[in-house]
Amino acid sequence: MSAPAFLTLDQVHKTYTLKTMFGPTKQVKALQDISFSLQKGQALALVGESGSGKSTCGRAVAGMFQIDSGKICVEGKPIATAHTSKEKRETARKVQMVFQDPFASLNPTHTVRHHLERPLKLHKRVPADSTLEDELHRTLTDVELDPAATLEKYPHELSGGQRQRINLARALAVGAELIIADEPTSMLDVSIRRSILNLMKRLKDERGITFLYITHDLATAHYLTENTAVMFGGRIVEYGPSDQIVRDPQHAYSKLLLSSVPSAKTKIDANFEHAKDFSNFADEVRKATAASTAPLASIGEGRMMRS
Amino acid sequence: MSEDRFLDVKGLEVDYMTLDGPFRAVKTVDLHINKGEVLGLAGESGCGKSTIAYALMRLHRPPAFISGGSITVDGEDVLAFDEETLNQWRWSKVSLVFQSAMNALNPVLTIFEQFRDVYHRHTGKSTAEARARAIELMGLVGIDPARLDDFPHQLSGGMRQRVVLANALILEPQMIIMDEPTTALDVVVQREILQEIAGLQAKFGFSILFITHDLALMAQFADRIAIMLEGEIVEVNDTQEIVNNPQHDYTKKLWEAMPSFDDTKGVA
Ligand SMILES: Nc1ncnc2c1ncn2[C@@H]1O[C@H](COP(=O)(O)OP(=O)(O)O)[C@@H](O)[C@H]1O
Numbered sequence: 001m002s003a004p005a006f007l008t009l010d011q012v013h014k015t016y017t018l019k020t021m022f023g024p025t026k027q028v029k030a031l032q033d034i035s036f037s038l039q040k041g042q043a044l045a046l047v048g049e050s051g052s053g054k055s056t057c058g059r060a061v062a063g064m065f066q067i068d069s070g071k072i073c074v075e076g077k078p079i080a081t082a083h084t085s086k087e088k089r090e091t092a093r094k095v096q097m098v099f100q101d102p103f104a105s106l107n108p109t110h111t112v113r114h115h116l117e118r119p120l121k122l123h124k125r126v127p128a129d130s131t132l133e134d135e136l137h138r139t140l141t142d143v144e145l146d147p148a149a150t151l152e153k154y155p156h157e158l159s160g161g162q163r164q165r166i167n168l169a170r171a172l173a174v175g176a177e178l179i180i181a182d183e184p185t186s187m188l189d190v191s192i193r194r195s196i197l198n199l200m201k202r203l204k205d206e207r208g209i210t211f212l213y214i215t216h217d218l219a220t221a222h223y224l225t226e227n228t229a230v231m232f233g234g235r236i237v238e239y240g241p242s243d244q245i246v247r248d249p250q251h252a253y254s255k256l257l258l259s260s261v262p263s264a265k266t267k268i269d270a271n272f273e274h275a276k277d278f279s280n281f282a283d284e285v286r287k288a289t290a291a292s293t294a295p296l297a298s299i300g301e302g303r304m305m306r307s
Numbered sequence: 308m309s310e311d312r313f314l315d316v317k318g319l320e321v322d323y324m325t326l327d328g329p330f331r332a333v334k335t336v337d338l339h340i341n342k343g344e345v346l347g348l349a350g351e352s353g354c355g356k357s358t359i360a361y362a363l364m365r366l367h368r369p370p371a372f373i374s375g376g377s378i379t380v381d382g383e384d385v386l387a388f389d390e391e392t393l394n395q396w397r398w399s400k401v402s403l404v405f406q407s408a409m410n411a412l413n414p415v416l417t418i419f420e421q422f423r424d425v426y427h428r429h430t431g432k433s434t435a436e437a438r439a440r441a442i443e444l445m446g447l448v449g450i451d452p453a454r455l456d457d458f459p460h461q462l463s464g465g466m467r468q469r470v471v472l473a474n475a476l477i478l479e480p481q482m483i484i485m486d487e488p489t490t491a492l493d494v495v496v497q498r499e500i501l502q503e504i505a506g507l508q509a510k511f512g513f514s515i516l517f518i519t520h521d522l523a524l525m526a527q528f529a530d531r532i533a534i535m536l537e538g539e540i541v542e543v544n545d546t547q548e549i550v551n552n553p554q555h556d557y558t559k560k561l562w563e564a565m566p567s568f569d570d571t572k573g574v575a
Pocket residue numbers: 016017018028029030048049050051052053054055056057
């Protein structure tokens with residue numbers, strides 16, 4: 001048995017009921033039977049197409065809504081049963097989210113200083129032998145920004161990459177131990193995405209920050225994380241060490257996903273009939289994957305799959 | 308060699324008139340595409356790719372102005388066309404697949420009504436003939452013809468992009484400009500559409516200007532690749548050379564920008 005996990009999800013379910021203007025209400029099973037655990041200082045990637053439930057899972061862990069059933073525990077304590085406001089604040093502090101849109105969570109009328117000072121003060125993150133100014137500098141240095149050049153700037157004066165660094169800095173200022181990063185690079189210019197990934201990797205390796213990394217990009221998942229969960233239709237269809245998922249996927253949908261990742265080394269098959277065959281095949285895999293209600297079962301050391 | 312040239316662009320300059328004065332978004336760009344060739348145009352967002360796409364079809368609108376250069380398509384001077392010639396020429400000789408399928412489709416018209424409008428305007432043929440052509444095209448891009456009477460919002464993102472592709476094929480153009488045709492799609496759907504485009508290109512032999520910020524995707528499909536940075540083309544070469552032997556620092560930087568499966572993880 002391994003060390004107790006920092007984060008565990010046990011059979012988490014969430015269904016949204018949509019009331020359409022005409023016709024009957026519609027049920028969207030956003031999360032179905034989601035179970036996994038994540039060790040402190042490690043990273044888990046949630047990978048899958050849009051609508052597969054990745055963000056819902058991230059927001060559930062951040063406690064942003066009530067799940068229908070199942071259990072989410074941070075350091076062994078269920079987040080839903082935090083009774084006192086002190087307990088709630090503790091979990092809220094430890095678990096922070098960074099979103100796709102680097103603007104979304106920054107206030108345009110406030111400077112970087114303001115964004116970082118508040119959490120440092122609020123959560124009493126300034127040790128007795130330090131000063132607020134020192135902590136501000138340290139936090140910005142942690143995310144590889146020049147404090148002198150950044151502290152008095154407003155969000156619009158920063159590049160997208162710098163804004164995403166500020167979002168990470170703010171999570172650190174609060175004292176985050178688990179950062180849920182929801183497609184943090186997908187709105188950034190291609191050439192700076194890697195530097196943000198590298199930063200997250202350094203925060204993980206050197207600062208012991210735990211990451212739940214949400215992405216549709218298997219290559220970056222492989223780069224940053226120890227383990228990957230492939231999601232489809234609200235379910236985890238395959239789980240395992242990221243390099244094994246990438247090298248040797250087992251589930252039909254994981255295989256399809258992986259084979260679709262563009263590779264500069266292989267030319268696309270330019271046969272008109274083959275294109276139809278590929279589309280039909282993709283449809284079959286999607287249908288079969290959606291239809292299966294089989295449980296996640298072990299398929300070897302650290303690996304699981306739904307058949 | 309040069310008689311094979313379908314598109315020949317020389318010294319193209321496009322400016323946006325802004326409150327701070329003109330902003331040159333495209334700076335003295337030369338490029339050509341041969342008959343039946345796929346040219347990739349790659350660069351980061353904001354470098355001027357869409358501006359080129361619109362200018363080539365003279366679909367650019369103020370505040371954009373073409374302030375220099377020449378555009379020759381199949382031996383004709385596109386910048387010299389009058390409005391009427393242009394309207395006939397667009398879609399029949401060269402068509403455009405827009406970056407966002409939703410923007411390219413009219414939300415209040417059914418899929419068939421959008422087909423019929425373009426088809427009727429250019430050919431004057433009847434609704435029954437338009438229907439026959441529409442059914443044929445839906446088959447080509449792999450959509451059940453029964454969906455012709457649906458509205459755009461009733462289709463998935465991948466289906467909408469297929470409809471836009473079918474629209475671009477209506478008049479059998481000799482060149483299609485595709486501006487990030489798969490960018491908003493999931494990776495599997497992206498692969499489906501890309502194979503579809505490659506298959507159609509092999510079948511009909513039209514030329515393609517394929518625009519994307521994803522170099523790996525482009526390398527799978529293009530014959531040659533042009534790399535664009537801040538309004539200029541900084542390197543253009545055969546795909547194999549761009550992949551295996553990139554010359555410009557910026558091309559190298561683009562390749563290094565994203566991890567691939569070959570990257571060593573370095574995780575302890
Ligand atoms: N607040 C909500 N109300 C209704 N449906 C929702 C809500 N949030 C998500 N969904 C639905 O749940 C499913 C999963 O969504 P999401 O978690 O955002 O997927 P992903 O992040 O993988 O793209 C989708 O079908 C989505 O439309």
